[in-house]
Amino acid sequence: MKKKSLVIVESPAKAKTISKFLGAEYEVVSSMGHLIDLPLSKMGVDIKNNFKPEYVVVKGRKKILSEIKSAAKDKSNIFLATDPDREGEAISWHLHNELKDKNNRTVRVEFHQITKDAVEGAFASPRDIDINKVNAQQARRILDRIVGYSISPILWKKISHGLSAGRVQSVAVRLIVEREDAIKAFIQKEYWEIEAQLKKKADAEKDSFKAKLEKISDKKTDVPDKNGADDIVSRLKNCIFTVTAVKESRKVRLPPAPYTTSKLQQDAYNKLRFPAEKTMRIAQQLYEGLEMSDEGMSGLITYMRTDSVNIAKSAQDEAASYVKKEFGDNYLPKVPNKFKSKRRTQDAHEAIRPTSVYKTPEKIRKFLTAEQHKLYTLIWQRFLQSQMKPALFNAQSVEIAAAPKENKGEGAYLFKSTGMQVAFEGFMAVVAQNDKADYIKLPLLSKGEELDLMELFPSQHFTKPPARYTDASLVKDLEEKGIGRPSTYAPIIYTILKRQYVKREEGSFSPTALGSMVNEMLVKFFPHILDVEFTAKMEDELDKVEEGEMNWQDALNDFYKPFSAKLSLAQQNMEKIKGKEQKTDYICQQCKRPMVVKWSRRGRFLSCSGFPKCKNAKPIKENPDGTFEVLEDEKTDKVCDKCGKPMVIKRSRHGRFLSCSGYPKCRNAKAIPTGVKCPQENCGGELLERYSRGRIFYGCSNYPNCKYTAAKLPDKV
Numbered sequence: 001m002k003k004k005s006l007v008i009v010e011s012p013a014k015a016k017t018i019s020k021f022l023g024a025e026y027e028v029v030s031s032m033g034h035l036i037d038l039p040l041s042k043m044g045v046d047i048k049n050n051f052k053p054e055y056v057v058v059k060g061r062k063k064i065l066s067e068i069k070s071a072a073k074d075k076s077n078i079f080l081a082t083d084p085d086r087e088g089e090a091i092s093w094h095l096h097n098e099l100k101d102k103n104n105r106t107v108r109v110e111f112h113q114i115t116k117d118a119v120e121g122a123f124a125s126p127r128d129i130d131i132n133k134v135n136a137q138q139a140r141r142i143l144d145r146i147v148g149y150s151i152s153p154i155l156w157k158k159i160s161h162g163l164s165a166g167r168v169q170s171v172a173v174r175l176i177v178e179r180e181d182a183i184k185a186f187i188q189k190e191y192w193e194i195e196a197q198l199k200k201k202a203d204a205e206k207d208s209f210k211a212k213l214e215k216i217s218d219k220k221t222d223v224p225d226k227n228g229a230d231d232i233v234s235r236l237k238n239c240i241f242t243v244t245a246v247k248e249s250r251k252v253r254l255p256p257a258p259y260t261t262s263k264l265q266q267d268a269y270n271k272l273r274f275p276a277e278k279t280m281r282i283a284q285q286l287y288e289g290l291e292m293s294d295e296g297m298s299g300l301i302t303y304m305r306t307d308s309v310n311i312a313k314s315a316q317d318e319a320a321s322y323v324k325k326e327f328g329d330n331y332l333p334k335v336p337n338k339f340k341s342k343r344r345t346q347d348a349h350e351a352i353r354p355t356s357v358y359k360t361p362e363k364i365r366k367f368l369t370a371e372q373h374k375l376y377t378l379i380w381q382r383f384l385q386s387q388m389k390p391a392l393f394n395a396q397s398v399e400i401a402a403a404p405k406e407n408k409g410e411g412a413y414l415f416k417s418t419g420m421q422v423a424f425e426g427f428m429a430v431v432a433q434n435d436k437a438d439y440i441k442l443p444l445l446s447k448g449e450e451l452d453l454m455e456l457f458p459s460q461h462f463t464k465p466p467a468r469y470t471d472a473s474l475v476k477d478l479e480e481k482g483i484g485r486p487s488t489y490a491p492i493i494y495t496i497l498k499r500q501y502v503k504r505e506e507g508s509f510s511p512t513a514l515g516s517m518v519n520e521m522l523v524k525f526f527p528h529i530l531d532v533e534f535t536a537k538m539e540d541e542l543d544k545v546e547e548g549e550m551n552w553q554d555a556l557n558d559f560y561k562p563f564s565a566k567l568s569l570a571q572q573n574m575e576k577i578k579g580k581e582q583k584t585d586y587i588c589q590q591c592k593r594p595m596v597v598k599w600s601r602r603g604r605f606l607s608c609s610g611f612p613k614c615k616n617a618k619p620i621k622e623n624p625d626g627t628f629e630v631l632e633d634e635k636t637d638k639v640c641d642k643c644g645k646p647m648v649i650k651r652s653r654h655g656r657f658l659s660c661s662g663y664p665k666c667r668n669a670k671a672i673p674t675g676v677k678c679p680q681e682n683c684g685g686e687l688l689e690r691y692s693r694g695r696i697f698y699g700c701s702n703y704p705n706c707k708y709t710a711a712k713l714p715d716k717v
Contacts, residue, residue: 005077008068008095010088014114017289017297018081021119029071031082035061036094038141043149045142051556053142055094065098072099078106079126084349085305085487086137086546093134113355114289114299136546139555143167143538146560147529150567151522158574159517160601164499167529167538168484170522172492173501174530175477176469177511177519186465191222192229193461196415197454198241198400200443207443208454211400211415218414229458236413239402241451244414251393251420255427257309257339258351258386259379261486262479264304267382269472272374273507276471276490280304282375283352292367299355300364301379305486307479308349309339311386315353319387322357327429333389353383384430391426395419396442400451417442468508482536500602504695513603513622517577525570528562581609586630590616597628606630615664619651633661642668655691674698676715680708687713 007028009015015028022028038044039056046052057065072078078099080092092108100106107126111118144167151165199208213221216232223229259267261280268279283304289297316336323332339351354376361377368376395418402413419442422428445451467473475489484492496502501515511519519530528534538559544550582597588608597620598607604622608614620628631651638647640660649672650659658673660666671688678685678700685702687710698713700706 003074003076005079006072006075007079007081008092009081010083010091011288013285013288017114017299018119020297021114021116022123026079027071027075029068031068031091031095032061032064034058034091034094035065035068036098038145043145045145047146047560050553051142051560053138068095069099072104076104078104079123080106080108080129081111081122083305084110084112084303086133086140087487089130089133090137090141093129093131096129112350113302114287115355118299118355132548133546135552136542139545139552140542142556143559146556146563150563151526151570154567154570154574155518155521157576157578158521159577160514160599163514163518163601165518165522166495168488168535169492169495169499169501170519170530171483171532171535172474172478173496173511173515173519174523175474175532176496176502176509177516179466179469180511180516183465183468188465189463190225191461191463192224192226193459194221194223194229194232194236195457195459196236196241196400196402197457198415198417198451199454200445201450201452203443209417209419209440209442210457211398211417213413214416215414217412226458226460229460232413233456233458235404236402236453236456238405239413239453240405241400241402241415241453243398243445243447243449243451244401245397245399246445246447247397249395249397250423251395253391253393253426253428255337255385255388255390256382258311258353258383260307260309260351261305262307262475262489264352264379265475265489266472267378268375269470269475269507271378274371274375274471275493275504276475277494278371279375280490282371283379286372286376286379290367290372292364300359300376301355302350302353304352306349306351307486308341309351310341310349311336311353311383312350315350315357315383316387319357319384323384323388327388331388331426331429333387337386337388339386351383351386352379354380357384381430385427388427388430389424391422391428392424393439394421394423396421398442398445468510470507470509474509481532482539483532485539485542514601517599521570521574525574526563526566528566588614588616590614604628633659640666640668642666655696656689671699671701673701674713676713678702678706678708679714680706683708 004025004027007015007018007022007026009018009028009030010033012030012032015030019026019028035058036055037058038053040059044054044056046054080095082088082091082095089108096106096108108129109122109126111122147167148164152163155163155165194213195210196213197208197210213232215221223232257263264283265276265279268274269276274282283301286300287302287304289299292298320332320336357380359380361373361380364376365373398417400415400417402415404412419440421439421441469477471493474493478484478489478492496515497504500512501518502509502511523530538555541550541555541558545552545555577599580599584595584597584606586595586606587593588595588610591608591610591614593608593610593614595606595616595618596609597604604620606618606620608616619631621631622628633648633650636647636649636658638658639645640647640662643660643662643666645660645662645666647658648661649656651657656672658670660668671690674687674689676687676698678687680700683700683702683706685700685706687698687708688701690697690699698710700708
């Protein structure tokens, strides 16, 4: 009887899909991710010995490794089928080192989509471990370990226990902190815009159009206040409006490139409001495979961690066939569109695309969750658009002079209006009509033609500060600045949120007091670590390691030399915030002692100077000028059902809650009731204000019997 071959992947879902393609001759097992890594209890890197790493079995994974070794004992062929990136290569390398012996052949197989053809093709041409790719991952892991295990103890001693620093994550926090500083420093400026509603003489009102005032006496319009706007409006009412220029042109809008990881994360946030972590989790499900009825398990998209826009010829041919069938020859370019990847992108990799364009979102909707379907639709549409002709537009631009009646032809005021019409949809035909932008058609105008003024619209505006970062804009900035790589964007955001260095409010990031404090210290004592250009240079060097152009220890040396010089200075000179108190004029309501401002990892707060005998504390709101306001407990009409004292609303790091005013003698506390009945039929419960991961949601008081939750409070019934 022929021996089975062993196949090792990372996840059970991936194992389940691959098993159905390979058949009974293969045993497929999952490693559940990394089995070998640096130890948690110490740095695990011998810096003096050329950065030699100490690898150990990950805590809690010994049983999995033992089971894999047991499964490998009677196998002559072992296939390492981990993901096709640096991390996947490193996992395979560790497994290879654990399993290789004279009785087996341990090889690497790589595929970028989990379909029958792709998997069978990969197994037909296995390869050796790519040690350059392993070394690039190893260098990144060691870099991050050196930073974390060197700086974190200093932060524990100087600020608060449990803090940690990350090489790339700290740069992301810096971007968010500096954006917040720019917002606080921004000075709002008022300005006014003026539009004119115009029409051709003797034409119907429905054919009118708007034009915007652009220049006054050949200078760009600058109307600072209402008085200035009113003065201009009064003058314009006595002007003759004459067309001075009419321009028509053909505009071309090129189809977008298929998705890279960062572009998918940006679009998924902008269009679906999916955070980066959620986008990657759902994309992983689509990649690893879902049950497709008669077809069985099948991967729906190619590998979702990539910065390449390359497309396999077979996929281009299939897309061409689909476009020709569904849209016609006129929508198909004569030569397939070619997109340029950024420097150092591996074109052996592909962009994110559907494994088959014939698996349309509508056709497979019934097999997907609502969220899977939404993300798959984005990927499918973007890929199909990338393989189609450009869209063409007829563009119109009209300039109109407004001159006093007694000075006809000498226009003191210049208005402009633009129009756009779709001449050929091209790739835009893929998107449903109601998702397209509205296009304006101007009436047929000619130079020298006088127009009738119908109405003037002065409008007040204010300059806006820079927008806070969102998942989309932060990922975009990280990519443009060369910080991180496709596999790191989502983990970066997840980490800085988990560490409470930033918070997400209504989709936007702002730094916490802790994040601002840690950033200030790190920028002061480790400026090169938080320098955007230096971090981008390190990423570039890791790419060179992967391509075999640089030794991985040399890359580490480039980092460590300036880093080590700063460590001792930080240990000696970094200001100690931990335990530092600031006197105030506030008196403790419970023991009458003075209250002081203290620092914790959740920021500054007001505390009784008699702590720990008196544990009275209050949250504070810090103002931009350095002052602060005490956030007093909110009074309610509720009464404590244990002691009869009034209930108040307090705040904690977990959010607001209802508490007895007799605390700490009475510790009765509850979630805040909303007065809105649970919408679930026959429930009878009331919705309560609850918190999870820093976000408010509303849950039923009858939980766990009723598990109704909502992000927004329904209307009262």
